[in-house]
Amino acid sequence: MNNYYQYLLNDLSCDRETLVELLTDPDTELRTALFRQAALVRNRETGNKVFFRGLIEYSNQCSKDCKYCGIRVSNPVVDRYALSDEEVIEAAVFAWKSRLGSVVLQSGERSDRAFIHKITHLLERIQEATNGELKVTLSCGEQTEETFRTWFQAGGTRYLLRIETSNSGLFESLHPVDGKHLFRTRLKALESLKKTGYQTGTGVMIGLPGQTAEMLALDLAFFKNFNVDMVGMGPYLETEGSDMDDRSNLWSLNERLELSLRMVALLRLLMKDVNIAASTALQAIDPDARIEAIRCGANVLMPNITPLKYRENYQLYNNKPGLTVDGAQNIKYWEEQLKNTECIPAWDEAGDPLHFQHRNYKTEKQKAMS
Ligand code: 5AD
Numbered sequence: 001m002n003n004y005y006q007y008l009l010n011d012l013s014c015d016r017e018t019l020v021e022l023l024t025d026p027d028t029e030l031r032t033a034l035f036r037q038a039a040l041v042r043n044r045e046t047g048n049k050v051f052f053r054g055l056i057e058y059s060n061q062c063s064k065d066c067k068y069c070g071i072r073v074s075n076p077v078v079d080r081y082a083l084s085d086e087e088v089i090e091a092a093v094f095a096w097k098s099r100l101g102s103v104v105l106q107s108g109e110r111s112d113r114a115f116i117h118k119i120t121h122l123l124e125r126i127q128e129a130t131n132g133e134l135k136v137t138l139s140c141g142e143q144t145e146e147t148f149r150t151w152f153q154a155g156g157t158r159y160l161l162r163i164e165t166s167n168s169g170l171f172e173s174l175h176p177v178d179g180k181h182l183f184r185t186r187l188k189a190l191e192s193l194k195k196t197g198y199q200t201g202t203g204v205m206i207g208l209p210g211q212t213a214e215m216l217a218l219d220l221a222f223f224k225n226f227n228v229d230m231v232g233m234g235p236y237l238e239t240e241g242s243d244m245d246d247r248s249n250l251w252s253l254n255e256r257l258e259l260s261l262r263m264v265a266l267l268r269l270l271m272k273d274v275n276i277a278a279s280t281a282l283q284a285i286d287p288d289a290r291i292e293a294i295r296c297g298a299n300v301l302m303p304n305i306t307p308l309k310y311r312e313n314y315q316l317y318n319n320k321p322g323l324t325v326d327g328a329q330n331i332k333y334w335e336e337q338l339k340n341t342e343c344i345p346a347w348d349e350a351g352d353p354l355h356f357q358h359r360n361y362k363t364e365k366q367k368a369m370s
Contacts (some may be wrong), residue, residue: 284317
């Protein structure tokens, strides 16, 4: 490989110009080198195992109105649902018996008391039903620190809350100005998650209208500076029922896909021990793109195990894949797909991000030395 590329990739920093070059340079030799290096770093630092998280889309009831999202509160054509307790437990037990090691409980954002209690109750019941062996990641939006603590004590160990973009101006353009969609509140929620003790995950949408490669480079720097444990990021996709006013200046689908894969690879080089998901949205552009993400540094797959009858009502974006593929078929599918890579599924493993252990170890050490 060209020495200059080798030098860039071996010693990658958050230098914005370099990251922009690596995100956009059409040189195929560079692209191949970047993806290969990212896979090697993943294999060396976290092993060649891929963690499976069973994704349970608990409810599409949402109090927020994010302009890009298909289940925003003001989209009238969505049939609103919430799974029954039994359906959630059944899905969790299925994941446990299928040896997935963990599930993600995801839902639209609500912060009323009934919802907070319900999630607490579900966390407790999942622990009981699976001998405390199944780990639960929550992805239920912005909450107060108190709520985060309640859910942590009830058994939630990881939390995913995407920053969506680390550019506050772009964030504002994607949300209504109503005091309920504030960039600083999102940041504060992320800080509360870390403080509470969660393995903390965030992420961004890639190829948003008005988003530049410079902004994406700064998103990478944001992940690094915020010291996150897990990242899920994928292409922005158009949505029925959305309210995106800026339709000019759009990245093509291929560009969004390419940028997304390069973001995964670059993040792997910048944060060697974090968990990185091969996000579902990738697959809406290209059926092979999630496996491509594994080939360039990702180490988490989230097979959807939501009961089939609810799937079409949880469409955050158009062309969402897997509406008719049930949990068992999905797990089998990804197990087979992984055979086309150098990775293997990590059965029965919770798959805590190594980064979380490393950052806690550092904090303990600092405490001991002070
Ligand atoms: N395109 C891509 N991703 C989207 N999400 C919501 N709407 C879209 C869309 N139109 C993502 C957001 C959110 C996550 C649950 O789904 O990043 O945090």
